Amino acid sequence: MLYRELNDFLKDWEDESKATLKTFGNLTDESLKQKVTPAGRSLGFLGWHITETIGEMMGRTGLKVFTPDMESGHWNENDASNLVECYKNASESLVEKMKAVWNNETLEQEDDMYGEMWKRGTTLRILIEHQIHHRGQMTVLMRQAGLKVPGIYGPSYEEWQAYGMEPHK
Numbered sequence: 001m002l003y004r005e006l007n008d009f010l011k012d013w014e015d016e017s018k019a020t021l022k023t024f025g026n027l028t029d030e031s032l033k034q035k036v037t038p039a040g041r042s043l044g045f046l047g048w049h050i051t052e053t054i055g056e057m058m059g060r061t062g063l064k065v066f067t068p069d070m071e072s073g074h075w076n077e078n079d080a081s082n083l084v085e086c087y088k089n090a091s092e093s094l095v096e097k098m099k100a101v102w103n104n105e106t107l108e109q110e111d112d113m114y115g116e117m118w119k120r121g122t123t124l125r126i127l128i129e130h131q132i133h134h135r136g137q138m139t140v141l142m143r144q145a146g147l148k149v150p151g152i153y154g155p156s157y158e159e160w161q162a163y164g165m166e167p168h169k
Contacts, residue, residue, distance in 0.1 A: 002107070002122040003107055003121035003122075003124045004104065005107075006102055006106070009107075009128075013094070013124075016132065017091040019135065019150075019152045020087060020091075020135055021091075022150045022152070023135050023138060023142075023149075024080070024083055024084045025084060025150075026142065026148055026149070027043065027044075027080040027083065027147065028145075028147070031080070031145040031146075031147055032044030032077060032083070033078070034141045034144055035141070036140070036141065041137075042077070042141075043138055043145065044080075044083070046141070047083045047087070047138065048068070048086075050130070050131050050134050050135065051067055051068065051083065052068060053131075054067050054090040055090060055093075057113075057126075057130075058123075058127070060111055060113055061111045061123060063094075063097050063098065063102070064097065065090060066090055066093040067086070067093075068090075107119065107124070108120070108121065113126075135152070
């Protein structure tokens, strides 16, 4: 599947960006160090990876979006509020730049994406799926770190309890 209408992507991005900010908003500085295994990716790494990928992936299409570059060291993997701020800026930059220079026809253009030619409408779908994938990984690490996991596509365990209902097990 690929996006054929820019407004369809922008609506989905708005929803998914809010979900990512909701997830990032429950992080603490200490939790960013959480890993499943010593060699695994940390909660902080995953958050910064989601954030950086917005600019990295869109840069391959020629769209210059503000994001921190993890290789440059201009990010603090132990600062949850900085992660939230940088993600928010990257997300807003994406929307602003896209509205200024892209249209429905732009989505049919192809770019070299990691050795393959992708239509931009496909790139946008993959950008969203990439974010969802890593956000899901983050929720596991958040549970291990003792954090509340927000409901994204339905209530989380804690939200069921807050509603006075018995959570499904």
